[in-house]
Amino acid sequence: MNRWLPILISLAGALLLWAAWPTAPFTFLIFIAFIPLLRLADIVPHRPKFFGCIFLALFLWNLATTWWVGNTTVPASGVAANLINTLVMSVPLLAYHRSRQRLGRTAGYFALVVYWLTFEYVHLNWEFSWPWLSLGNVFAMHPSWVQWYEYTGVSGGTLWVLVTNIVIYETWRQRKKYPVPLSTFMWKTAWKPAALIIIPLLLSSLVQYNFKLPEGPASKVVIVQPNIDPYDKFAEENERVQLEKMIELSAKATDSTTSYIIWPETALFTHGVWEHKLAYEDETERIRQFLRSHPKATLISGATTLKRYDVVDEAPAMSRSAEDGNIRYDAFNAAIQIDTSYSVQVYHKAKLVPGVELIPYARYLSFMKSLALDMGGISGGYGLTPGVTLLEDTRTHIKVLPTICYESVYGEYVAEHVRLGANLVFIITNDGWWGDTEGHRQHAQYARLRAIETRRWVARSANTGISCVVDPMGRLQQPLPYWKEGVISATVTPGDTFTFYVRFGDLISKAAIAFCLIVIIYSYYLKFTKKIRVTDDE
Known part of the structure; x- marks a missing residue:
């Protein structure tokens, strides 16, 4: 069972990501869809094996969600597009795997967020651009959830997805590691992921309530x-x-x-x-x-x-x-x-x-x-x-x-x-x-x-x-x-x-790029000074 567990987790991740994506009706699954990838980083320390697991998950997600790009007179184009996009998507997760080992769990999570946001921004602006699966796009069928996109753009949705997955995973991990009565767990810990989901929804409702359609000649x-x-x-x-x-x-x-x-x-x-x-x-x-x-x-x-x-x-x-x-x-x-x-x-x-x-x-x-x-x-x-x-x-x-x-x-x-x-x-x-x-x-x-x-x-x-x-x-x-x-x-x-x-553009992604550079520089500093942190994977 332990031998096949990483593959089963990879399949679970692909299934959750596909089920959450438009136009499927299970958008809420996106708040746990990244958890299998986080779990893989914990239980698969060997980097080539970790790459194989995340590649499987991401490729199946790409294939299940955008297989139609090959539904043309040149079907091989779809396979090539999905393979290339999977390779590019793997980069921030591989970087996270390494950073978590060097910087510790908390800093590693921060690194994952800035790596992924940087990846999405780069993927928007280079000539291999394919932003179809930017995580913030997942809420397209539910505009009432993300009225605050007028401030953040799609990258705000990506940030919401990543942080919520991390907090839910950490909540589960702490519950597993330190069993406490359910009432204590709910009071002291479980409110955090719930708040991360509910507060943006309430903010969206507030923005929607105060918004007025443009006035003037139609x-x-x-x-x-x-x-x-x-x-x-x-x-x-x-x-x-x-x-x-x-x-x-x-x-x-x-x-x-x-x-x-x-x-x-x-x-x-x-x-x-x-x-x-x-x-x-x-x-x-x-x-x-x-x-x-x-x-x-x-x-x-x-x-x-x-x-x-x-x-x-x-x-x-x-x-x-x-x-x-x-x-x-x-x-x-x-x-x-x-x-x-x-x-x-x-x-x-x-x-x-x-x-x-x-x-x-x-x-x-x-x-x-x-x-x-x-x-x-x-x-x-x-x-x-x-x-x-x-x-x-x-x-x-x-x-x-x-x-x-x-x-x-x-x-x-x-x-x-x-x-x-x-x-x-x-x-x-x-x-x-x-x-x-x-x-x-x-x-x-x-x-x-x-x-x-x-x-x-x-x-x-x-x-x-x-x-x-x-x-x-x-x-x-x-x-x-x-x-x-x-x-x-x-x-x-x-x-x-x-x-x-509109006035200021995608500030979240630009901030992520700056932090990404800082994390990379600091990570290499630790490498060359031999100050690598060792953390408990469980």
Whole structure:
């Protein structure tokens, strides 16, 4: 039994983490889901064996929760993504295992918290970025639990999860080591983990009670869910048919009071359009023709755009070369804004999906550029040259952040653009690549966290679903089911106030990075001075 115990504990950890994750209904299990990993650090002193145990737990969690990333034409991509993410996730736990041995149990727990928060922040900002399983995302289905995210962002949820798991584990460990009457145990010890769970919930209720929705002139938005199979939409002969379909759907809900019409990611110009010619394309003129019947309306849509660099030497290193070699250009996953004028604004997606839209660090390994997965349309990776920061309606001066697909998972990125003046947040996405799996459901739920962090209305247009509206308290409104054509008409109010999180960003993670460096330096100091602490593992 002792031989198999670490494996059984690893399996228990994976099961708890999976069961707690959206969209499963057992979110409360996250408060004990890390306990098996803490236990492994106590009973498995041998580092390679400990690595094997946590790798098993984390890999099974990744696989059970995000297996759908491989539900594409290249299934091996999912296995590779889960393996790489598991390896990266193992680093803070391995560092904790070593620090606990050197610094003692209490300091080791502190080290675990700062290591994990540092890992999540780094994982948000490097080119292998995959923040889908940041621990604070686990509360996406329960916005009433985390209204205080307007102060902390998702990292506050991560801190809550880690500290609560540590305290519950220590409470159990002390009870096991020093048996006392149950009444004494409840009075002196058990109240601590209970308070750690209850107090944040009470704070969330207090914040929610005092919060008032934005006031002022409202804007009517029309959200289109065309339900076009993503594997068919990039056929060139379908472009015009799809355009007419989206105009027809838009017309069902658009009237003289409509401010915005929202179409999903890559809804237009699936094979690319030169940005300097964009205002004069036939498709653009067809949209203007429709908008002239609704002159107050502005269209925001996903598109594939191309930008040429007339001076080859000034082109980005990873830009493309035309067949004749005379010009360099970039392809962009973009959002465009069209109204009745001949001014078309273009926003370029900045947070690209590793392996599909971006080969990480390919500028240092140029031969890897050809490895980008072909998910239809433009393959080979997208450019990162910035477009406009926000899409602004010059008539109303409303500014929109059109987050494209994966970008909506990045809380600090969204907050930064709200700080630059975004009054509304739109999410345009095409989640149909992964079929009817948890992928599109999790993605829709994460939008609720962006609404709380920024206190902005969020309007979400998804090609195959789930399209919806999210109010600034994170409440989901009018969700359209997956794989169903439809239109949403909703009223939103542009916001102009800044939350603490918007003003100051992710202070918790930045503090964790500073403490992480201190812990590492101190740990090595102890190593070289031979002052290593030995503690009782039990």
